[in-house]
Amino acid sequence: MPVIKGTKDIFSREMELFDHLYGMVDRAFYLSGYEKIEAPVMEYTELFSRSIGDFTDIVQKEMFTFLDRKGRSITLRPEGTAGVIRAYIDNNFSFNPGITKLYYYGPMFRAENPQKGRLREFHQFGCEAIGSLNPLLDVEVIKINMDLLDELGLKNISLEINSVGCRTCRKDYTDKLRIFLNENKAHLCENCVTRAEKNPMRVFDCKNEACQKVFENALFLTDHLCPECLEHFNKVKYYLDLNKIPYQINKRLVRGFDYYTKTVFEIKSGVLGSQNAVLGGGRYDYLIELLGGKPAPAVGAAAGMERILMAMTEQNIQMEGMKKKSVFIGTAGKIDEELVIRLFALLHKNNIRTFYSYNEKSLKAQFKEADKIGCDLMVILGEEELKNNKVVLRDLKKGEQKEIALDQLMDRPLDILPE
């Protein structure tokens, strides 16, 4: 049986890297006062169509949607924010003291055609800070994530920011933009003509050269923000400067979710090729009320874990897993396997990683196996030694060995086994 297109098994070295990354994420957000939340992987489809937007690519053609047995439409989450906000509303987090800070990680699903850095099931971590309009929070979200990427050793990353305004300025702006696009209709590609009607701001994403040429003369929302949004944007820039976080303003940066307002940002890696966005996010001040909650402004961000790991691999960044001492239990001659079971359980109980060759093998073969696994120590239960209540303890790294008393090993294993 093959795996489903765009999905994969994670194991071995890659699993270690993921675990390491999870640990770093936990640490970073915990220290910044965030609480971890795990929302379900599936939700009613309406949650996503309402939050992300009916005319976005994601909702239109990239969701894994199916009917349950009662005919309700269910969707595998394509992103994390909607679910977290649903949970925020359902569980009345708005009654929590102060603002609510949440983070999460887990699998996301998008039915796109896979390519480098793009899976159908991929993993994101993300955070949401709900309950304040303070631009300080926008910058905090950016900073935590930037620092985390930095801590992971990622180089060659760049931050792009923009503002997509609020209800009032966006309305005024899109009206103007629509008129502009209509005037230049003849020079635009098909795609952009349809976008001009449904979601004008998305035209800026077009890669078509002819279109881009037209847009050179276009007006950007960034230049037509209402006083409130402009002030917010200026403060964000100011706080970024204060934090010495380098950034570029990308007036064409429009993200793929309709719920964003004011600040949007994206972090790109220079070593990833085509799928170079590692992290993205922004402010979404209307989402909570849109989903039926008590209105509250919020900011969030999400990062692609596979892409981060890929960038790290690309840059040869090593991550040291915390390797515990491991012991291989070897046997020689005829011995009672009951002793193996006892010793195995004992070592395990003392937090020592333990191996045993369950197939009958020559002692030599057992050594080879221990060596390949990379065990540090070998305890050899030998028929001869056991007659005198002794076992052999061999240090596989140093190549030295000695006999020790079995009782001593069983009573105080940690004293006998170094570290």
Added chain:
RNA sequence: GUGGAUGUAGCGCAAUUGGUUAGCGCACCAGGUUGUGGCCCUGGUGGUUGGGGGUUCAAGUCCCCUCAUUCACCCCA
């Protein structure tokens, strides 16, 4: 959804213009005298050449279909 490239043992590769029993390296298993690893040596396991159909005396090699992988477009993490 669109376009290009590629599919041969677990992994990486080879197989002259279609021509014997499809090879090699790594990995795996077993040995190299009685109970001691890493190096080395010897031997062994493992493939319906992605799947299906066709052309041919003969197909891993040619044709068609299909599936998958991959890169790119699109979009995004």
